[in-house]
Amino acid sequence: MTLPLPHPALAAADPELAGLVADEELLQAATLRMIPSENYVSGAVLEACGTVLQNKYSEGYPGRRYYEGQQIIDRVERLAVDRAKAVFGVEHANVQPYSGSPANLAVYLAFAEPGDTVMGMSLPMGGHLTHGWGVSATGTWFRGVQYGVRRDTGLIDFDEVRELALKERPKIIFCGGTALPRTIDFAAFAEIAREAGALLVADVAHIAGLIAGGAHPSPVPHADVISTTTHKTLRGPRGAMLMSRAEHAKALDRAVFPGLQGGPHNQTTAAIAVALHEAAQPSFRDYAHAVVANARALAEALLAQGFELVSGGTDNHLILMDLTGRDVPGKVAAKALDRAGIVVNYNTVPYDPRKPFDPSGIRIGTPSLTSRGLGTEHMATVAGWIDRGVSAARSGDEAALTAVRAEVAELMSAYPAPGLTV
Incomplete structure (x- = not known):
């Protein structure tokens, strides 16, 4: 098979792998891709993922690195952070998490101790593994309690959520999931979290692009912390972000680095910046x-x-x-x-x-x-x-x-x- 441009170096160096990439591209072109966590990124996002930023190691944060030669990298990361804050209207953003699950682990590290009670939607009901489900590290290191949906409507029963929260007094409450077809009532969750004395974390990985485009209500006025991936509906690279009120910035940043990660993936940071620039355009609102x-x-x-x-x-x-x-x-x-x-x-x-x-x-x-x-x-x-x-x-x-x-x-x-x- 002839590899479509622009992959000539890959084709010359590793024809076998290049052929697999070409086959995948043909598959994505010819099929109706309907997995809701997948999308197509722009050519600009793809190019950003393959730049020379891949060559840099950048432990730390802009202006506070453990490596020299970060003059340009600092500007790239600040650009991504500033764009995240503008698109979502948040006080603080961290664009370094490698993926959604590590981002959620950083939340635990920042705000909970092993053995603390955490609350999230049950995985079979549409929740996520990292919201305290038993087979996840979050369900092993923390005491997870789960809420679900009503049998008759398939909707979250907030009376049950409140009763469970007041009974169990979780340190953290997660809202959001992977198979929720209805609007998330962030205000209702926030009221319950305040009453239970819990930190509210909105995991908007699936709907971040809809929020950015105004097609879903924003959790910003209600949640203490917002966790999201940068792909899915946001149409960025495979990465993640944590956003929060200013009062939680230091705890989150410390949890990401040095708590969980080493150097950020700078090429991904650049692609996140591109995706957020695209999300700020009027056409993105139309798409959402x-x-x-x-x-x-x-x-x-x-x-x-x-x-x-x-x-x-x-x-x-x-x-x-x-x-x-x-x-x-x-x-x-x-x-x-x-x-x-x-x-x-x-x-x-x-x-x-x-x-x-x-x-x-x-x-x-x-x-x-x-x-x-x-x-x-x-x-x-x-x-x-x-x-x-x-x-x-x-x-x-x-x-x-x-x-x-x-x-x-x-x-x-x-x-x-x-x-x-x-």
Whole structure:
């Protein structure tokens, strides 16, 4: 296979790896990527990730480094920090965390002691591993208590959250998760946290781009600390940020470095700065609102196809589908849809009777397809493909999956993806 430019050095040095990169680029170009935590970054973000900033070691913070030769790096990091503060309207930002999980670990290191009680949404209900779930280090080193959602509505029961918080008196309360299709009521969480004497941490990794674009309420007036990744809806590199009120700045910075990490990944810091610059543009606001509009249109189309959606729909970028009524396990459906060129992930649903590695649901989202320019007018077609794919998964009709894949590829060819050369 001929490698698309601009990777000539990679092709010359390591043709095998270059071929794999080319294959992945072709796969991303030809398929409908619907995992809600994935997206396409711009060519500018990709270029920033591959700059000579990769060559620098920069332990410490701007103006307070343990290495010399940081004159330019300090300016890069300050630029990213200033842009984060401007985009999200926060008093303090740290752009050094390597990823979302280390960012959350820094929160624990800054504000809790091993054995303290922490509270977050249960993983099977849509929470995250690092919110005190048992198999995570956070559930091993801290005492995790979990809240969930109502069986009848699929929505967070704030009466239960308050009762649990007042009973358990956690040091930290996390709000946010990985499979929450509805608007997060940060004000309600903040009121409960104040009453329980807890620090409120808003983990907005999934919805950071929607917040930046004004398509989801901001946690800034309510949360003590905000944790986020910089990819997903924000369309930046694989990194993370911690943001907070000024009073928590020193504790967070100390927890990130030297508490958990050594030198920051400067090329990632640069790409974060680029993504935040893009997020400050009017076009990003249009994108964020289009993500939500597409998700709502897709949810309506799926309901019309007879699918069961957790909470009955969505307010944001993701949809959680319960396939119990279709008599198809989520894993079987996800793998079949993958063969049909529709990339989703199998996922537990609230009160799922099946095991996490073989759950009842699939999780889908609209960030990537929105970044390619698909609109609400395409969502009925997408829902139809999903319906055909799930039906084919149940019947074992591989010919139907092949037919859907060809239709998907044809549509994708008309909507080139940002950052791709094919």
